Amino acid sequence: MRKNNINTTLFSSKSAKKLSLKHRKIVDGLANIFSYIFSGFGVCILIMIIGFVFSRGSSTLSWQFVSSDYHTDTLTCSYPGTIDDNLLFDDPAIANSFFSKKWGVSFVDSVDINQEDIVLINYVDTNSPLNNIVNSNSGETMDSIYDMSIDSIILNKAEGGVIFASASDGAKMMAQQFDQGNSIVTMSLITIGGGCRGSIISTLYMIGLTLIVALPLGIGCAIYLHEYAKDNKITRMIKNLIVATSGIPSIIFGLAGAIIFIPIVNAAAGSNGGSIISGALTLSAMLLPVIVSNTEEAMKAIPSSYKPASLALGASQAQTTFKVILPSSLSGILTGTLLSIGGIIGESAALIYATGASIQDNILLNGSSTTLAVHNWSLMNGQNPNYSSACAVAIIIIIIDFLINILVKLLGNGLNKKFEGVKQNEK
Amino acid sequence: MKNNSTNTEIVFSARHINLSYGSKQVLKDVNIDIHNKKVTAFIGPSGCGKSTFLRCFNRLNDLIPDCHIDGQLTYCQKSIYDYDSIALRSQIGMVFQNPNPFPLSIFDNVAYGPRCQGIKNRNLLEQIVINALKKAALYEEVKSRLKSSALSLSGGQQQRLCIARAIAMEPEIILMDEPTSALDPIATLKIEKLIEELKKDYSIVIVTHNMQQATRISDYTAFFVLGEIIEFNKTTELFSHPTKKKTEDYITGRFG
Numbered sequence: 001m002r003k004n005n006i007n008t009t010l011f012s013s014k015s016a017k018k019l020s021l022k023h024r025k026i027v028d029g030l031a032n033i034f035s036y037i038f039s040g041f042g043v044c045i046l047i048m049i050i051g052f053v054f055s056r057g058s059s060t061l062s063w064q065f066v067s068s069d070y071h072t073d074t075l076t077c078s079y080p081g082t083i084d085d086n087l088l089f090d091d092p093a094i095a096n097s098f099f100s101k102k103w104g105v106s107f108v109d110s111v112d113i114n115q116e117d118i119v120l121i122n123y124v125d126t127n128s129p130l131n132n133i134v135n136s137n138s139g140e141t142m143d144s145i146y147d148m149s150i151d152s153i154i155l156n157k158a159e160g161g162v163i164f165a166s167a168s169d170g171a172k173m174m175a176q177q178f179d180q181g182n183s184i185v186t187m188s189l190i191t192i193g194g195g196c197r198g199s200i201i202s203t204l205y206m207i208g209l210t211l212i213v214a215l216p217l218g219i220g221c222a223i224y225l226h227e228y229a230k231d232n233k234i235t236r237m238i239k240n241l242i243v244a245t246s247g248i249p250s251i252i253f254g255l256a257g258a259i260i261f262i263p264i265v266n267a268a269a270g271s272n273g274g275s276i277i278s279g280a281l282t283l284s285a286m287l288l289p290v291i292v293s294n295t296e297e298a299m300k301a302i303p304s305s306y307k308p309a310s311l312a313l314g315a316s317q318a319q320t321t322f323k324v325i326l327p328s329s330l331s332g333i334l335t336g337t338l339l340s341i342g343g344i345i346g347e348s349a350a351l352i353y354a355t356g357a358s359i360q361d362n363i364l365l366n367g368s369s370t371t372l373a374v375h376n377w378s379l380m381n382g383q384n385p386n387y388s389s390a391c392a393v394a395i396i397i398i399i400i401d402f403l404i405n406i407l408v409k410l411l412g413n414g415l416n417k418k419f420e421g422v423k424q425n426e427k
Numbered sequence: 428m429k430n431n432s433t434n435t436e437i438v439f440s441a442r443h444i445n446l447s448y449g450s451k452q453v454l455k456d457v458n459i460d461i462h463n464k465k466v467t468a469f470i471g472p473s474g475c476g477k478s479t480f481l482r483c484f485n486r487l488n489d490l491i492p493d494c495h496i497d498g499q500l501t502y503c504q505k506s507i508y509d510y511d512s513i514a515l516r517s518q519i520g521m522v523f524q525n526p527n528p529f530p531l532s533i534f535d536n537v538a539y540g541p542r543c544q545g546i547k548n549r550n551l552l553e554q555i556v557i558n559a560l561k562k563a564a565l566y567e568e569v570k571s572r573l574k575s576s577a578l579s580l581s582g583g584q585q586q587r588l589c590i591a592r593a594i595a596m597e598p599e600i601i602l603m604d605e606p607t608s609a610l611d612p613i614a615t616l617k618i619e620k621l622i623e624e625l626k627k628d629y630s631i632v633i634v635t636h637n638m639q640q641a642t643r644i645s646d647y648t649a650f651f652v653l654g655e656i657i658e659f660n661k662t663t664e665l666f667s668h669p670t671k672k673k674t675e676d677y678i679t680g681r682f683g
Binding site for chain 2: 230231303305306307308309310311312313314315316319323324327328
């Protein structure tokens, strides 16, 4: 009581009050300034990173980049017949391009995805003899040479002898040389490479396969833990273990996947080394904790009155779980699923071990390939790190990530609307 | 079994019920008979074990891990533990304190019980649902929107929906655990009217805090204090001539 009195007198004394007010203002001001500076700093860094990625990658990112193979293919072909010297084609007059009137083909100087100079075929007349060139390996007539780059060519001159041209001579020289020849001895064409089509397909496979494995396991596990398991030491230990597991670095999962899953998948699917299947199994193991804890949280969040209500209506435990509890916790399960999709797309370390890191164009479930994140790593891993391609892949990953986030919000909102009535009741 | 019970006067009886949660004894030697097609009210101060006792009827206490029940609970001359719990609960319906419809459509809420029993025929389900909604005096209000969410209904409508949901199972007994405590007076009145109607077909056991409600709707009243039944009698008798001092104190408002 006495102590209280002293405090009151101290507190109400004028000098003490003024001092504390002034002091408080200074402290508050400092705290505010620091929080502004730090949050501004954080936002700046984020914007800078995204800005850097976009500025470096946007020039490379194109539909061609998304849809073309990574590896280039060199095709050797020839035009054994001779062309009619008097037949001249109309020049479509494409800017910066050089046209060969005799062959009806236009060339342009360009760079490939690896920023190396190439000569690109950017126009082929519909009646051009180049529509009838023959692949030297297969002996078949080639479909189209449009949008391929020309590496080198040997032509027969009309007056006898051969002429030669290569990509390093440039498009102008190439067109001139073409005009002098009347048949093609051999021509090597290069398909456009450096794209990430294979890795996009591989990423989709990886997402699909991982979810097929991880969702039923994770949801089943959550149902067991929440609905069936008795609340005892072992259950609590399992729950803690699941939480702890989500903190293990992914590279350790990758290592375990390489040791455990690769041999199993090799034996079962006849693959050799890492494959999409072994990678998906590794990711499933890695994402299981995320799905289990999200599902369990969602089940905890639904009104506790549902379960007795259902049981009192003569429903069995299983009916209650699958008809009431699981549908009601759908929003949490979806959030968990989308988060794990984000995890699958972003994961690189584990997959380098469990799936491999060599970029492929032909995607097989039991073959090695790279997801977009590992593709990115592979681009930077060589002797000449390819920043622009890596940044383009990064943009794709960032866009997918943003889309997933938006999807989570939309789905969450949609499902929340469904539960609004419940929330009002709970109040 | 159902025929059997309709012929007998006593549909449910409890003998020497002792119930404890862990070491805490909640019910002490409770004995009661529930009369067929009558409304039995449980009154008493909070925490006296009324709701706990009610939950013994349909074995909902089985869900609580360290709940221990001793004594004999008989439904239709047979111990409730001789029934399969699912079969028992489909004959003893329950309505809870807070309206708790599932986040499904009105139709699906009422059809939930029958569907769980394996009824799939659409026409039959429709008949059951409409019949139950009519009995619960809700059909006229919702007939145009059976497909809309049950959560869009008002609190009183939701509670009547929960009653309809219980009725759809065609139970013998309906347990009501303070069904009107979360509702406003008008909705309460509607539910009370409904109970008057329902007792023609069902035996009803209702837990209530509201003594006026007990006098208005019940035929029998049991007065609980600290896990014991102090007095059990016809409602008119109990309220007009209480035999025990505690009962008199409680109903006159001097205690509780």
